[in-house]
Amino acid sequence: MSATVAGAAVRTVLGDLDPAALGACDAHDHLFLRSPGLPGEELDDPAAAEEVLRAFAAAGGRAFVQWTPAGLGRRADALPGLSRATGVHLVAATGLHQAVHYDPADLERRYAGLAGFFTAELTTGLSGAPEGVRAGLIKVAGDYHGLDAHTRRVMAAAAEAHHATGAPIAVHHELGTAAPDVLDLLCERHGVPPGRVILGHLNRHPDLRLHRRLASTGAFLALDGPSRAHHATDHHLFDTVAALIEAGHADRLLLGGDTTTRTARHAPGPTHLLTALAPRLSREFGPDAPHRLLTANPARAFATEWQEGGREGAGG
Ligand SMILES: [Zn+2]
Numbered sequence: 354m355s356a357t358v359a360g361a362a363v364r365t366v367l368g369d370l371d372p373a374a375l376g377a378c379d380a381h382d383h384l385f386l387r388s389p390g391l392p393g394e395e396l397d398d399p400a401a402a403e404e405v406l407r408a409f410a411a412a413g414g415r416a417f418v419q420w421t422p423a424g425l426g427r428r429a430d431a432l433p434g435l436s437r438a439t440g441v442h443l444v445a446a447t448g449l450h451q452a453v454h455y456d457p458a459d460l461e462r463r464y465a466g467l468a469g470f471f472t473a474e475l476t477t478g479l480s481g482a483p484e485g486v487r488a489g490l491i492k493v494a495g496d497y498h499g500l501d502a503h504t505r506r507v508m509a510a511a512a513e514a515h516h517a518t519g520a521p522i523a524v525h526h527e528l529g530t531a532a533p534d535v536l537d538l539l540c541e542r543h544g545v546p547p548g549r550v551i552l553g554h555l556n557r558h559p560d561l562r563l564h565r566r567l568a569s570t571g572a573f574l575a576l577d578g579p580s581r582a583h584h585a586t587d588h589h590l591f592d593t594v595a596a597l598i599e600a601g602h603a604d605r606l607l608l609g610g611d612t613t614t615r616t617a618r619h620a621p622g623p624t625h626l627l628t629a630l631a632p633r634l635s636r637e638f639g640p641d642a643p644h645r646l647l648t649a650n651p652a653r654a655f656a657t658e659w660q661e662g663g664r665e666g667a668g669g
């Protein structure tokens with residue numbers, strides 16, 4: 354791996370990576386996460402994170418994308434060491450979650466220069482990380498069946514940072530809703546290409562007609578589970594996957610464990626994607642399906658022709 358790669362690259366915490374070298378990828382998960390909404394369930398232990406990554410690697414996992422945005426305990430300081438120790442490529446996020454996850458005064462302070470902050474985290478370095486450790490995606494969040502003023506503000510800044518860097522934008526959808534509003538705002542209003550948008554949690558709202566329409570825009574759909582946190586949706590995960598594959602959208606699908614609590618980490622954990630989900634994908638959709646959904650699609654979704662804050666050729 355080198356700090357710069359000619360052409361499109363996945364930006365990991367250890368540098369830019371040829372997308373062909375990404376390998377089997379958990380496309381939406383968390384090693385570290387701390388929110389006032391999940392008291393006692395903080396993911397804040399580097400030793401536990403290392404254990405998760407070692408188990409994931411032993412099952413054939415090679416890459417892990419952490420969607421934890423700024424201010425939620427993402428532990429950017431620990432990520433490079435964990436990647437070195439376990440050999441798993443780690444991709445970190447900039448961005449912000451819904452307003453409810455932050456202290457209002459902190460948020461007010463963050464609003465000043467938000468797009469510049471996201472851009473700097475993608476091109477110069479993550480705040481709180483060793484020098485030169487950069488984010489590889491921008492995480493934002495919608496609201497339940499709509500978008501409030503905070504989420505519109507954050508999404509406008511995310512779009513601006515996308516235009517300056519090329520970075521993909523990954524979206525938390527509250528209970529799987531408001532994805533059409535998100536695509537209207539990011540793509541129609543702010544000009545982000547749909548293929549650079551990753552729509553998360555849609556299996557929490559299993560409206561298969563809507564899913565097919567969203568996939569037909571060219572956006573990626575990141576489905577999560579099996580996961581203790583998403584147990585309520587696990588039973589229709591394969592119906593959702595089947596509906597999209599049968600409609601010709603297999604190249605738009607991503608899968609992730611989305612571990613958000615300590616309890617969820619123990620079982621099934623990200624390893625389950627490889628030990629349980631992959632064999633079933635193969636049985637139900639053919640032997641190419643696991644590689645396609647777990648390796649080829651994430652390589653395309655996270656590969657970026659990086660621009661260094663709006664100018665080409667800054668390198669390093
Ligand atoms: Zn998540």
